[in-house]
Amino acid sequence: xxxxxxIVEPDIIKYPVITDKTTKNIENNSYCFKVTKKSNxxxxxxxxxxxxxxxxxxINTLNMPHKVKTIGKFKGKTTQYKKAIIQLHPxxxxxxxxx
Numbered sequence: 001x002x003x004x005x006x007i008v009e010p011d012i013i014k015y016p017v018i019t020d021k022t023t024k025n026i027e028n029n030s031y032c033f034k035v036t037k038k039s040n041x042x043x044x045x046x047x048x049x050x051x052x053x054x055x056x057x058x059i060n061t062l063n064m065p066h067k068v069k070t071i072g073k074f075k076g077k078t079t080q081y082k083k084a085i086i087q088l089h090p091x092x093x094x095x096x097x098x099x
Contacts, residue, residue: 006046012039013047016096017083026096029088037063037082044084054092060085 016022017032025032035044045056061084066077088094 006042008046008050009043010047010051012036012043013051018096025085029090029093031086031088031094031096033084033086035061035082035084037080039082041084044086048086052094054094055089056086057089058087060087 012035014034014036017034019032022032033044033048041059041061044061045059048054048056061082064081064083066080069076069078
């Protein structure tokens with residue numbers, strides 16, 4: 001099997017997704033990030049490990065669908081994006097919030 005060199009690009013990770021559900025999952029050492037649509041799991045893993053100095057246990061990715069939004073009489077769609085749910089090994093954490 002041929003191993004390809006994985007290119008680490010910091011701009012693959014756009015920002016963390018902060019919702020009620022994702023803040024509850026932080027207790028389980030699971031973090032959620034919005035990533036570029038063309039990135040794959042290997043690139044996301046290498047980037048997270050380099051930026052935050054952690055070891056990634058598992059990554060799940062999903063393409064979030066459009067949502068229809070109504071403003072007055074006008075209807076439009078939100079942009080479609082890719083979300084990565086990252087599970088870390090138990091001894092590592094990512095500090096997203098300042099206490």
